[in-house]
Amino acid sequence: MEENDIVYRPSVLLDGNSVEASSQINSLNEGEKDTPKIYFFIFAILALLATNVYFYVKYKNSSEQQTTILSEKIQMETELDRIEVELDRVTRENVELTEALKTAQGNARTKIEELRAKLTQNELNRTELLDAQEEISELRGAVSRYTKDIEQLKSENALLLSERDRLKASVNTVTEKASELETINSELEQKVAIASALKLSSINVNAIKERKNGNESVESKAKHTDKLKIEFTIADNPLAKTAIYDVYIRVIEPNGNLLITENNIFAVDGVEMQYTDKAGIEFSNDGKFYTIEWKGVENFKPGTYTVVLYTNKGTMGKGTIRLI
Numbered sequence: 324m325e326e327n328d329i330v331y332r333p334s335v336l337l338d339g340n341s342v343e344a345s346s347q348i349n350s351l352n353e354g355e356k357d358t359p360k361i362y363f364f365i366f367a368i369l370a371l372l373a374t375n376v377y378f379y380v381k382y383k384n385s386s387e388q389q390t391t392i393l394s395e396k397i398q399m400e401t402e403l404d405r406i407e408v409e410l411d412r413v414t415r416e417n418v419e420l421t422e423a424l425k426t427a428q429g430n431a432r433t434k435i436e437e438l439r440a441k442l443t444q445n446e447l448n449r450t451e452l453l454d455a456q457e458e459i460s461e462l463r464g465a466v467s468r469y470t471k472d473i474e475q476l477k478s479e480n481a482l483l484l485s486e487r488d489r490l491k492a493s494v495n496t497v498t499e500k501a502s503e504l505e506t507i508n509s510e511l512e513q514k515v516a517i518a519s520a521l522k523l524s525s526i527n528v529n530a531i532k533e534r535k536n537g538n539e540s541v542e543s544k545a546k547h548t549d550k551l552k553i554e555f556t557i558a559d560n561p562l563a564k565t566a567i568y569d570v571y572i573r574v575i576e577p578n579g580n581l582l583i584t585e586n587n588i589f590a591v592d593g594v595e596m597q598y599t600d601k602a603g604i605e606f607s608n609d610g611k612f613y614t615i616e617w618k619g620v621e622n623f624k625p626g627t628y629t630v631v632l633y634t635n636k637g638t639m640g641k642g643t644i645r646l647i
Contacts, residue, residue, distance in 0.1 A: 396452070424473065435462065
């Protein structure tokens with residue numbers, strides 16, 4: 324042993340101070356033995372706190388994530404409601420849809436139902452939520468295009484209706500004009516028909532006696548009269564057609580009766596009338612004389628006879644003769 328080394332040797336103290344010192348030394352030795360236990364206890368507390376903090380943060384993040392997902396689901400459901408309302412509004416326009424628009428509408432409604440079914444799932448994760456959002460965005464674009472197509476169709480229909488109304492008005496105008504022209508033409512035709520009717524410029528009715536030698540003489544006495552000779556000319560009429568016309572003769576005796584041998588009927592201006600006799604004449608608007616002879620009774624009576632000539636367009640004129 325070197326001389327610088329100091330060796331401490333315990334001394335036995337017999338007084339009270341020595342006993343107290345010895346007690347303190349024993350307490351220090353026991354404290355040194357409990358130190359690892361304290362460290363372990365502290366470490367356990369810290370580990371428990373870390374675990375609690377970990378689960379708290381994890382629970383908090385999970386709760387916040389679920390809240391976020393729920394909020395986004397509600398927003399997407401609201402967006403689907405808006406899209407469906409827009410689709411219903413456009414559908415209620417009563418527009419006659421093309422096949423392409425009908426298909427687009429059906430696809431949109433099918434997609435809405437599919438997305439609603441997805442959003443009702445309770446275990447919808449973030450990826451599925453993002454996919455649903457993307458599908459809703461695509462659906463919104465599709466419905467927007469559908470709405471624009473409907474508006475364009477409505478605009479085109481409005482133009483077609485306007486054009487139809489314009490054409491209808493034009494047709495009505497043309498129809499009215501045609502009806503007016505038809506009325507005018509009908510009136511003109513009636514006027515032309517009236518103007519083209521043959522009219523007498525002169526008429527002379529003579530009582531004729533037939534002699535045995537074949538000669539004829541004009542009579543004034545009823546008892547000597549064998550027939551009536553009607554001579555007439557027709558007024559100039561450039562509107563009348565050159566043709567053969569039927570001339571209807573009505574002979575009225577002195578007492579006012581129409582002399583007829585048969586029930587002969589003709590129509591003039593849509594009215595049926597009886598006539599005594601008829602003859603055909605060839606009209607060429609040259610002012611020539613026409614002669615018609617009538618012998619319908621055996622004995623003529625004294626009095627005034629009236630002879631009225633007609634065509635089927637109206638009265639030509641009349642003449643009279645008085646027999647004594």
